[in-house]
Amino acid sequence: MRKLLAIFLMIPILGFGQTESKPKVDYKKEIKKVFKYATFYGAVNGGNSVSDVDIFSVTNGLETSTIKTPFDYSISFGVRKIARLGYENRANVFYDGTEKSYSDAANIGKVKGFEFLFEADIKRQEGVDYLDQNHFLRYVGPKWIFKTEYLQDGFADIEYFEASQRYRHKINNKLSLNAGILQRFAEPYGYDPLEAWTLATGDIHYTYLAIQEGYNIDVYNSIYTDPNGETVATNVEVWEAVAVPEMLSNYVEKKKSELPVQWNHSLVVGFDYYHYTKNFWLHSWGNLLPYHYDLENEYSYHNYVGGQWYDYSGGLIFGYKLNKNLGIFAEGKYNKYWNREWYEFKCGVNYVIF
Numbered sequence: 001m002r003k004l005l006a007i008f009l010m011i012p013i014l015g016f017g018q019t020e021s022k023p024k025v026d027y028k029k030e031i032k033k034v035f036k037y038a039t040f041y042g043a044v045n046g047g048n049s050v051s052d053v054d055i056f057s058v059t060n061g062l063e064t065s066t067i068k069t070p071f072d073y074s075i076s077f078g079v080r081k082i083a084r085l086g087y088e089n090r091a092n093v094f095y096d097g098t099e100k101s102y103s104d105a106a107n108i109g110k111v112k113g114f115e116f117l118f119e120a121d122i123k124r125q126e127g128v129d130y131l132d133q134n135h136f137l138r139y140v141g142p143k144w145i146f147k148t149e150y151l152q153d154g155f156a157d158i159e160y161f162e163a164s165q166r167y168r169h170k171i172n173n174k175l176s177l178n179a180g181i182l183q184r185f186a187e188p189y190g191y192d193p194l195e196a197w198t199l200a201t202g203d204i205h206y207t208y209l210a211i212q213e214g215y216n217i218d219v220y221n222s223i224y225t226d227p228n229g230e231t232v233a234t235n236v237e238v239w240e241a242v243a244v245p246e247m248l249s250n251y252v253e254k255k256k257s258e259l260p261v262q263w264n265h266s267l268v269v270g271f272d273y274y275h276y277t278k279n280f281w282l283h284s285w286g287n288l289l290p291y292h293y294d295l296e297n298e299y300s301y302h303n304y305v306g307g308q309w310y311d312y313s314g315g316l317i318f319g320y321k322l323n324k325n326l327g328i329f330a331e332g333k334y335n336k337y338w339n340r341e342w343y344e345f346k347c348g349v350n351y352v353i354f
Contacts, residue, residue, distance in 0.1 A: 034114060035079075035081065037081055037083075038079055038080065038081035038116075039079065039080055039081070039095055040078075040079045041076070041077065041078060041079070041080075041094070041095040041096070041097065042075075042076065042077040042078075042097075043075075043076050043077075043094075043095070043096040043097045044073065044074070044075050044076075045073065045074045045076070045096060045097065045098060046071055046072060046073035046074070047071065047072050047073075048071050048072070049069040049070065049071055049072045049124075049125070049126055049127060050069045050126055050127075051069075052066050052067065052068050052069070053066070053067045054066055054067075055067060069126060069127040070124065070127055071124075072123070072124055072125050072126070073123065073124050074097065074098075074121050074122070074123035074124075075121065075122045075123070076096070076097025076098070076119060076120070076121045077097070077119070077120060078097065078117065078118050078119030078120060079116070079117075079118050079119075080095065080116070080117040080118075080119070081114070081115055081116055081117075082101075082104065082109065082115045082116070082117060083109055083110040083111045083115065084110070085103055085109075085110050085274070085276065085283065086110075086276035086281060087276060087281045087283070087317065087319055088101060088103065097119065097121060102315050102317055102331050102332065102333050102344070103283060103315075103317060104117065104136060105285070105313070105315050105333050106272060106283070106285040106315060107145055107147065107166070107178060107270055107272050107285055107287070108138075108140045108145060108168075108176065108272045108274075108285075109138060109140060111140075112140050112141060112142070113139065113140065114137070114138070114139050115137075115138045115139075115140075116136060116137045116138070117134060117135070117136040118135050118136075119133070119134050119135070120132070120133050121133070123154075125155055128154075128155075130154030130155055131152065131154060132152055132153055132154055132155075133150060133151070133152040134149075134150075134151055134152075135149065135150040135151075136148075136149045136150075137149070140168075141168070142168075142170075143167065143168055143169075144165070144166060144167055144168055144180075145164070145165075145166045145168050145178055145180075146163075146164070146165055146166075147162075147163070147164050148161075148162065148163035148164075149161070149162050149163075150162075156342060158342055160184060160185065160186070160337065161184060161185050162182065162183070162184045163182070163183045163184075164180055164181065164182040164183070164268055165180050165181055166178040166179060166180030166181075166268065166270070167179055167180055174273055174274055174275050175271065175272070175273045176271065176272050176273075177269075177270070177271050178268075178269070178270045178271070178272070179267075179268065179269045179270075180267075180268055181265065181266070181267060181268065182265075182266045182267070182268040182289060183263065183264070183265055183266075184263070184264045184266070184337070185261040185262060185263055185264070186261065186262045186263075186264055186301055186337075186338055187256060187261070187262070188256055188259040188260075188261075188262055188299035189262070189299055189300065189301045189303070189304035189338070190298075190299050190303055190304045191255075191256065191259060191299050193251060193252050193255035193256065194248065194251075194252060197209050204248065206244050206247070206248065209247070209248075209251065210244065210247050213227065213247060213250075213251060214226070214227030215227065215232075215243075215247065216229075217239075219236075222234055222235050222236070224239045224243055226243075226247075232246075259299060262295075262297055262299060262300050262301065263295065264292055264293075264300075264301065265292065265293040265295070266289040266291065266292045266293070266311070267289065267290060267291045267292075268287055268288070268289050269287070269288050269290070270285065270286055270287040270288065271284075271285065271286055272284075272285045273285070278321075279320070279321040280319070280320050280321070281317070281318070281319050282316075282317070282318050283315075283316070283317040283318075284314070284315065284316045284317070285314060285315050286312070286313070286314035286315075287312060287313045287314065288310065288311075288312045289310065289311040289312065290308075290310060291308060292308060292309070292311075301338050305339075309338075309339070311336060311337045311338070312336055313333070313334060313335040313336070313337075314333070314334055315332065315333035315334070316330065316331070316332055316333075317330075317331045318330045318331070324352075324354070325351055325352050325353070325354065326349070326350070326351050326352075327349070327350045327351075327352075328347075328348070328349050328350075329347065329348060329350070330345075330346075330347035331345065331346050331347070332344060332345030332346065332347075333345075
């Protein structure tokens with residue numbers, strides 16, 4: 001796992017007085033001010049996972065085995081202070097850690113000042129354990145914006161840190177433009193841990209690699225065990241089709257994690273638009289990263305693509321009540337960083353009968 005970056009919440013210091021001596025800062029009062037309206041929460045969520053699957057084999061006569069997937073669960077704990085926009089409703093009385101809002105990705109929120117979310121989730125999904133994290137801090141002022149975020153999504157295999165400092169220019173009460181600098185870290189690019197194990201024919205010398213990684217191969221008795229001594233295959237077909245690909249994947253992930261993260265420093269320009277009435281709302285935002293400073297690192301994305309590239313992200317939240325019965329909505333967000341895409345969206349129709 002890559003090194004996690006700590007995010008510190010700074011407490012503003014009171015201004016100087018008119019006298020020669022500085023007034024004492026009431027830290028208890030300032031801390032209470034920062035966390036006012038914030039919610040600390042912890043929750044456990046669970047449910048059954050995918051259903052049991054029967055596996056049939058005829059290697060030694062007909063044999064039947066059942067693959068059982070343990071139940072899904074998540075243990076969430078965190079603190080959040082994010083003002084709800086006009087179109088957002090708090091559906092639950094208590095926070096349970098499953099809440100998601102596309103508007104968190106916007107550059108600005110509903111209120112000025114600090115908003116934040118610090119959350120960690122220990123979870124199991126479809127039999128695989130994950131650690132998910134989402135740490136988010138945003139400060140919006142009349143003329144500038146500061147935002148930092150760390151996201152780790154184990155199920156989607158996404159992990160990134162991003163911080164930006166921008167000048168903000170309000171066109172009117174709905175539209176604002178911004179520009180500034182942005183810092184991110186990325187995985188090493190252009191590094192292939194399997195290159196040293198690749199033969200002239202293009203094949204991977206996976207047998208010796210597996211032995212080096214602690215696997216034991218008993219070809220005479222057809223027993224293949226992993227570094228923990230657990231049997232992973234009892235025939236060469238399962239060994240090559242299942243165990244070897246998993247071994248190669250773990251090896252590549254391990255070797256890449258040994259390299260330091262690659263920092264990116266970029267220029268960023270963006271916009272935010274927010275309009276809300278009870279019957280129609282539109283909230284959209286976008287960011288473009290047109291230029292990236294070359295740190296001349298061996299495994300930087302600059303070297304990987306041979307120059308500059310464009311990264312961008314954005315989001316849209318739309319709702320329209322055509323009449324008291326019928327309404328339509330569409331929500332989504334999209335990111336394209338280092339030629340990697342991830343996105344979420346939903347849309348639909350509501351019809352209420354009175």
